[in-house]
Amino acid sequence: AQKITQTQPGMFVQEKEAVTLDCTYDTSDQSYGLFWYKQPSSGEMIFLIYQGSYDEQNATEGRYSLNFQKARKSANLVISASQLGDSAMYFCAMSLGAGGTSYGKLTFGQGTILTVHP
Amino acid sequence: GAVVSQHPSWVICKSGTSVKIECRSLDFQATTMFWYRQFPKQSLMLMATSNEGSKATYEQGVEKDKFLINHASLTLSTLTVTSAHPEDSSFYICSASPGTSDTDTQYFGPGTRLTVL
Numbered sequence: 001a002q003k004i005t006q007t008q009p010g011m012f013v014q015e016k017e018a019v020t021l022d023c024t025y026d027t028s029d030q031s032y033g034l035f036w037y038k039q040p041s042s043g044e045m046i047f048l049i050y051q052g053s054y055d056e057q058n059a060t061e062g063r064y065s066l067n068f069q070k071a072r073k074s075a076n077l078v079i080s081a082s083q084l085g086d087s088a089m090y091f092c093a094m095s096l097g098a099g100g101t102s103y104g105k106l107t108f109g110q111g112t113i114l115t116v117h118p
Numbered sequence: 119g120a121v122v123s124q125h126p127s128w129v130i131c132k133s134g135t136s137v138k139i140e141c142r143s144l145d146f147q148a149t150t151m152f153w154y155r156q157f158p159k160q161s162l163m164l165m166a167t168s169n170e171g172s173k174a175t176y177e178q179g180v181e182k183d184k185f186l187i188n189h190a191s192l193t194l195s196t197l198t199v200t201s202a203h204p205e206d207s208s209f210y211i212c213s214a215s216p217g218t219s220d221t222d223t224q225y226f227g228p229g230t231r232l233t234v235l
Binding site for chain 2 (some may be wrong): 037042044089096104105106107108110111113
């Protein structure tokens with residue numbers, strides 16, 4: 001069974017600085033996808049970034065980048081130039097490839113609450 | 119693009135009543151939608167996979183007779199919480215993907231906050 005672990009319940013960062021949110025995963029599958037979502041206090045889940053298990057380059061989307069280290073099974077999210085609006089809960093998630101009953105299903109980590117200070 | 123809506127955004131009901139939550143993909147068709155449940159300050163837990171034209175697939179421990187799922191069309195799935203009790207109070211979120219790949223991005227609805235008195 002697959003598992004996602006986020007070991008940081010809470011993180012603090014100064015505005016305009018960079019912050020790294022940790023995520024490790026465990027799966028025996030070769031094909032999988034890794035996602036990061038942001039959940040503000042309103043509750044909506046906002047997609048941030050995606051990394052496929054076969055992607056050799058680290059994914060980047062604007063101020064977000066994913067530090068993918070396959071051998072270590074880690075997929076850390078790096079947010080550069082933090083903004084006050086970045087304060088939210090962040091979830092790392094994994095989906096399995098290869099079809100079947102796992103299609104599209106996401107397994108989520110416990111989440112990290114990020115607080116950006118002015 | 120890839121917008122998912124949910125209705126209602128919040129609902130308060132009396133114990134013993136049933137509540138229906140709708141999930142719609144507004145600008146794409148989704149053969150499969152997913153229903154998640156989230157308690158305060160906790161992670162999302164997958165409840166079931168909703169398949170258009172067939173029965174939903176429930177995760178272990180989820181009562182299928184209590185959480186009825188109907189995927190009526192390629193753009194609509196409904197979750198009905200039957201005979202709701204206070205322990206069913208939670209945040210319910212649906213997701214869908216416009217793609218056909220196993221690892222396509224899931225887009226989430228804004229969620230429905232259910233409070234059972």
